[in-house]
Amino acid sequence: MECYRWGRAKTLNRKKQHEQTVALLPWFVNDTLDQKEREQVLKHLAGCExxxxxxxxxxxxxxxxxxxEVVDGDVEFSLKRTMKRIDEAERNRRSVEEVATNHRRQKRFFVSMAMAAGLSMFLVGMAVLVGNPDEPLEYQTLTADAPGQGSTRQMQIGFVDPIPAATLRQALIETESNIVSGPDRQGVYLLEVNVPGNVSQEVFLRRIQDIEGVKHAAFTP
Amino acid sequence: MSIHELTTSRGPEDAENLKLLQQVAVKDRAAFEILYRKFHPQLTRYLMRIIRRPELVEEVVSDTLFVVWEKATQFQGRSRVSTWVTGIAYLKGIKALDRLKTMPEQHADALNEYDAADESDLINRIGLQQWLKNGLDQISPDQRSVVELTYFSGYSYQEIADIMGCPVNTVKTRMFHARRRLASLLPSLEAAVAEPGNVRENEGGMLSLGESENLE
Structure with missing residues (x-):
């Protein structure tokens, strides 16, 4: 029985070896098998007709x-054609880049325009605030500053969109205000503003806060 | 790792190809032209084997080498440069065939005649190479690819698996089916090569392949 099993196992092993060799033969023929596989094939070939x-x-x-089947492709023609294609692809790429650059420029332009518009509103608001003759007079104490004289305060102001410093400066000159410092990391400016004498500081501050584009505004203590 | 940091120990030819590809990666046109002239003949031949349509082959070769120009920086050195380039050609060739959605059958008539005709007469009539060509027409593009890459290009089965993006066992199976098909179409190959016109009986070597059907 043992002998039969051993014989059967040997037959199966030989069959497996045969199948492996058959599968590897094309690469034995083209000489790309590794050393181990090559030896295995050689060993099998010795005993398999x-x-x-x-x-x-x-x-x-x-x-x-x-x-x-010698295939003669026209290399020069093909190369010329491919080089033309490369040139075309590079031209396309450049033109896509130009379009992208123009798009970026346009985008920058529109953002600047939007910021300028926002600033203009700020400017108009400030101008209205300074020269509004219809503003009702508020109760004044005897010790308050004389009407029309006004007072200078420092104010922190931040905007929804960043405003170019030069434009802001221009706006402030026209409203007789100054930039003390800024913008800081949060884009907040410290301004020195002239609060007109006929308007209370609270009203002045509210009006500043109501201007479109102003994110927050507060007097510094 | 960048292509410019790569080195190779796969022989002088691969070293030369890698150097050219590194130059191509920085858009060196002169290097690309050298590489083009070098790969064009072998790619043309390989693609002719897969696609069997001369009018398409030129286009696919151009597509392949255009991709080499565009993507040279993406070569990672996991195989020989020629393996990488041939892999691109294979994908392009298969895509081209997909577009056609047909198997090339231009020599089917001659093969139909083969069934009834006397073998030696056929070889004499159409010539040994034409006979082989007809035989290769009867196997699938993937099988032709394996046959061509093995016998003509001399790639190992691992490299063919890399080129065709499939497991090694699939390569072996494709080769097995190709051999079986060719054996049935070219039963007297050995005799025909030795002495055209004097065809011997099949001695069973190729037919013994039937024992190895389940390779996967």
Whole structure:
């Protein structure tokens, strides 16, 4: 029984080896097997007539394939065509980049315009605030500053969109205010503003806060 | 790792190809022209084997080498440069075939005659190479690719798996089916090569492949 099992195992092993060799033969023929596989194939070939025949057939097939069907492509024509294609692709790429650059420029332009518009509203608001003759007079104490004289206060002001410093400066000159410092990391400016004498500081501050584009405004203590 | 940091120990030819590809990666047109002239013949031949349509082959070769120009920086050195380039050609070739949605059958008539005709007469009539060509027409593009890459280009099965983007066992299976098909179409290959016109009986070597059907 043991002998039978051993014999069967040996047969199965030989069959497996045969199948592996058959599968590897094309690469044995083209000489790309690694050393171990090559030795395994050689060992099997020594005892297998069928595989030796198959090897010889594959060698012939390889010879036929290598010798046959010479394909003459026109390299120069092909190269010229491909170079033209490369030129075209690069031109396209450049034009896409130009479009993208123009788009970025346009975007910057529109953002600047939007900021300028916002600033203009701020400017108009400040101007209205300074020169509004219809503002009702508020109760004044005897010790308060004389009407029309006004007072200077420092104010922190931040905007929804960043405003170019030069434009802001221009706006402030026209409203007789100054930039003390800023913008800081949060984009907040410290301004020195002239609060007109006929308007209370609270009203003045509220009006500043109500101007479109102003994120927050507060007098510094 | 950038392509410019790559080195190769896969022989002088691969070293030369890698150097050219590194130059192509920085858009060196002269290097690209050298690389183009070098790869054009082998790609033309390989694609001719897969696609079998001369009018398409030129276009696919150009597509392949255009991709090499565009994507040279993406080469990572995991294989030989030629393996990488051939892999691109394979994908382009298969895509071209997909577009066609047909299997090339231009030599089907001659093969139909083959069934009834005397083998030696056929070889004499259409010539050995034409006979082989007809045989290759009867196997799938993937099988032709494996046959061509093995016997003509001399790639290992691992490299073919890289080129075709499939497992090694699939390569072996495709080769197995190609061999079986070719064996049925070219039963007297050995005799025909030795002495055209004097065809011997099939001695069973190729037919013994039937034992290895389940390779995967």
């Amino acid at each position: 069928g595989c030796r025949l198959e090897r010889d057939r594959l060698i012939d097939l390889q010879k036929m394939i290598r010798e046959g």
